Amino acid sequence: MTHEQAEAAVDGMLQTALREGSSGNEVRADFWLAQRPDAWFSGPAVTVYYDRAIGLAGIAVNALRGPQVTLDGIGLVGQVPSRLEDQFTVYLETHNKDLQYSQCADPCSAQLGLVLRAQRAGDLVLSRPVMVAEAWADRCWDTTEGCIPQQEWKTFEW
Numbered sequence: 001m002t003h004e005q006a007e008a009a010v011d012g013m014l015q016t017a018l019r020e021g022s023s024g025n026e027v028r029a030d031f032w033l034a035q036r037p038d039a040w041f042s043g044p045a046v047t048v049y050y051d052r053a054i055g056l057a058g059i060a061v062n063a064l065r066g067p068q069v070t071l072d073g074i075g076l077v078g079q080v081p082s083r084l085e086d087q088f089t090v091y092l093e094t095h096n097k098d099l100q101y102s103q104c105a106d107p108c109s110a111q112l113g114l115v116l117r118a119q120r121a122g123d124l125v126l127s128r129p130v131m132v133a134e135a136w137a138d139r140c141w142d143t144t145e146g147c148i149p150q151q152e153w154k155t156f157e158w
Contacts, residue, residue: 001056014045049149057133060152063119063126076129081118084127100141113137
């Protein structure tokens with residue numbers, strides 16, 4: 001998916017607020033909630049990462065402002081990380097998938113291309129899922145040699 005296709009997919013719900021890279025050669029983009037007069041918060045709801053060879057390669061959903069994403073009925077966004085880890089572990093065991101951990105202790109599944117990161121929310125820490133394309137799934141848990149950009153691994157507070 002190109003950046004233009006991603007924009008079209010979220011049209012009316014999210015709008016591009018930051019775009020890094022040249023047209024057709026994006027590296028990263030932040031999508032914000034469409035501005036509303038009654039909104040008391042602002043900031044990115046979704047951050048997307050592009051790979052020049054495949055297009056859209058990763059999506060990180062902000063714990064505070066992002067849309068809810070589910071995995072077989074399990075809410076992945078804005079959850080208490082320890083509770084979500086327990087549910088995720090049961091899900092992976094039930095579906096015969098491997099559980100791995102990043103060097104930051106984030107639970108991951110390379111088979112699903114899913115990393116359950118943590119994001120600071122004031123005095124709380126909530127879940128920030130990162131979903132990656134198959135091309136990035138191998139070693140998605142690896143903060144040093146995987147394809148997920150270093151900027152994402154350093155994102156802890158918004």
